[in-house]
Amino acid sequence: xxxxxxxxxxxxxxxxxxxxxxxxxxxxxxxxxxxxxxxxxxxxxxxxxxxxxxxxxxxxxxxxxxxxxxxxxxxxxx
Numbered sequence: 919x920x921x922x923x924x925x926x927x928x929x930x931x932x933x934x935x936x937x938x939x940x941x942x943x944x945x946x947x948x949x950x951x952x953x954x955x956x957x958x959x960x961x962x963x964x965x966x967x968x969x970x971x972x973x974x975x976x977x978x979x980x981x982x983x984x985x986x987x988x989x990x991x992x993x994x995x996x
Contacts, residue, residue, distance in 0.1 A: 920967075920990050921941065921949055921987050922978045924963070924986060924990070925983070928943075928949070928959070928983065931955070931958065932949045932950075932951070934949065940983065941984030942949050942982055944982050945981065945982070945983075946981070947964070953977070956980065957977070959986075960972050960980075963990065967990050967994060969990070971993065974978065976989065
């Protein structure tokens with residue numbers, strides 16, 4: 919469920935097909951994201967998953983879609 923919802927957010931933000939997104943997809947290498955894209959993504963994830971404010975240093979550890987999935991699961995207790 920987390921992955922599917924996240925894929926929808928990523929597809930919309932980066933203009934890619936959800937089917938192209940896997941847990942191994944990298945934001946910078948595969949999606950061409952820059953630091954602003956990652957900040958916007960985290961803000962969208964905060965809202966979509968009701969995570970509250972996410973610490974700024976979270977972005978340092980986010981390289982792949984799977985990293986975000988794991989982060990969300992830790993925050994929501996899955």
